[in-house]
Amino acid sequence: MPDHDVAVVGGGPVGLLLACLLAQSGVDVAVFEQRTSDDDRSRAIGIHPPGRAALDAAGVGAEAGRLALALDGGDVLCGGRVLASVSFTPRQQVLILPQRRTHALLSERLADLRPDAVHLGHAVSDVRDEGEVVRLTVESEGVAREVTASIVVAADGVRSGVRRRLGVEWRETRGSGTYAMADVADDEPGRRVSLYCEPAGIVESFPLPEGRRRWVVADPLERLRDEAAFSQEIEERTGIRPDLALPPTPFRARQHRAARAGVGRVVLLGDALHETSPIGGQGMNLGWNAARHLAAAIEKSSGGTEPDFRAYGRRALRSAARAQRRSWFYMSMGEPAHGVGLGTRNAVIRALGSPPLRRSAADLITMRGL
Structure with missing residues (x-):
């Protein structure tokens, strides 16, 4: 036996x-x-x-x-403008x-x-x-x-x-990339995710329990290795400067x-x-x-x-x-983009956030059909 x-x-x-x-x-x-x-x-x-x-x-x-x-849902932004928003139904709850x-x-x-x-x-x-x-x-x-x-x-x-x-x-x-990540204190984290699809690459902002927030930054040049560089990069892309207590964690997807x-x-x-x-x-x-x-x-x-x-x-x-x-x-939507490429990407994101596709986009995000 x-x-x-x-x-x-x-x-x-x-x-x-x-x-x-x-x-x-x-x-x-x-x-x-x-x-x-x-x-x-x-x-x-x-x-x-x-x-x-x-x-x-x-x-x-x-x-x-x-x-x-x-989470209630999330917003995708670029240049200070909201490109798309989704809200989660009870069956899509994350x-x-x-x-x-x-x-x-x-x-x-x-x-x-x-x-x-x-x-x-x-x-x-x-x-x-x-x-x-x-x-x-x-x-x-x-x-x-x-x-x-x-x-x-x-x-x-x-x-x-x-x-x-x-x-x-x-x-x-298919699918690879380099990123840096940090969890920081946030007195008002809210219940919505913010995805900043900026020309220099994506910045993701997730609320966490217990007054915390996670920041994830696309880092194709692998240079965001200390608190100052990480915070500055987020500020340049989003206008927000998080206060880090520890160095960010780099990772390769x-x-x-x-x-x-x-x-x-x-x-x-x-x-x-x-x-x-x-x-x-x-x-x-x-x-x-x-x-x-x-x-x-x-x-x-x-x-x-x-x-x-x-x-x-x-x-x-x-x-x-x-x-x-x-x-x-998801990763391709968050890559650095400029000119025609940036316009095309933003058009795709707007289409996914439009009323006819919004529910299907939320299903995609929340792993329906897997």
């Missing part, structure tokens, strides 16, 4: 949500995370309707809704909650369901599918041991070691998809399966949505049945392809 029904490699928010769904159904699940403590970084912030549905299924949706800031908070909610939920499920400081260095079981080599404090499971889920991120060991091809898709979702009893999930640009805020929600379908596939294979992840893989990769096309479009 294997040690566990399911071993999840990676204890981020996607791996934890899957573990919660499985534990609720009585599945013996173990999560192996190489970090020695919970991830307190504030990265993803948007919870779209598919993500909210996944959090509801895992039993933490109500608490996330209580802690989050619910919540804003820093990833560290959703991570904490999922950690607490899993601890209630299965107190011994999460193993921090445990790195998986090898995975071997032996037909009826999968054997993992797990290292902790310099000591290696073997753990067996009926199914292994690799939720170990963009640089997935499990994906590399499986030999699954990692294919780049890229997009990739795995050639397949898994091999045998080992299956990929979340960023290990697809890297989606954070511009548009779809990545974490995409992983959560896929986790619901993967949990159902795993439950069907209980009792020793050979797992069949083909339908899950087709659906997850198809959804990822759609999301990446949307992210590529």
Whole structure:
């Protein structure tokens, strides 16, 4: 008999949500995370309707809704003029909650369901599918041991070691760019997003809970590395100068998809399966949505049945392809533009914000149809 029904490699928010769904159904699940403590970084912030549905299924949706800031909508501006505005209906509602908070909610939920499920400081260095079981080599404090499971889920991120060991091809898709990001204090953050599509590139301004605001700036020259340069660039593009307490965080957005979702009893999930640009805020929600379908596939294979992840893989990769096309479009709208290019871009944005297309644009933004 294997040690566990399911071993999840990676204890981020996607791996934890899957573990919660499985534990609720009585599945013996173990999560192996190489970090020695919970991830307190504030990265993803948007919870779209598919993500909210996944959090509801895992039993933490109500608490996330209580802690989050619910957006009313957003405005796209250029040169001080509003090009387009959208407002969200209840079915399109987007919540804003820093990833560290959703991570904490999922950690607490899993601890209630299965107190011994999460193993921090445990790195998986090898995975071997032996037909009826999968054997993992797990290292902790310099000591290696073997753990067996009926199914292994690799939720170990963009640089997935499990994906590399499986030999699954990692294919780049359209959409890349460099940005800088900072969260600052804001006494009146409001409930609307402002997107400044300026000639020098986009500036995104998101309200956060607890009197905070996130600024994201397109940084094609990769020069916004200190508080002064970051604030000055925002002021030059928007007329607003935020007050930073810490240097901004630079990041590069890229997009990739795995050639397949898994091999045998080992299956990929979340960023290990697809890297989606954070511009548009779809990545974490995409992983959560896929986790619901993967949990159902795993439950069907209980009792020793050979797992069949083909339908899950087709659906997850198809959804990822759609999301990446949307992210590529969002990124292209935020690139530097001048002259005819700027006029064309602004005309496209105005068209999307026009009454005939406004509802469809809001659906696009809030991940409907994925």
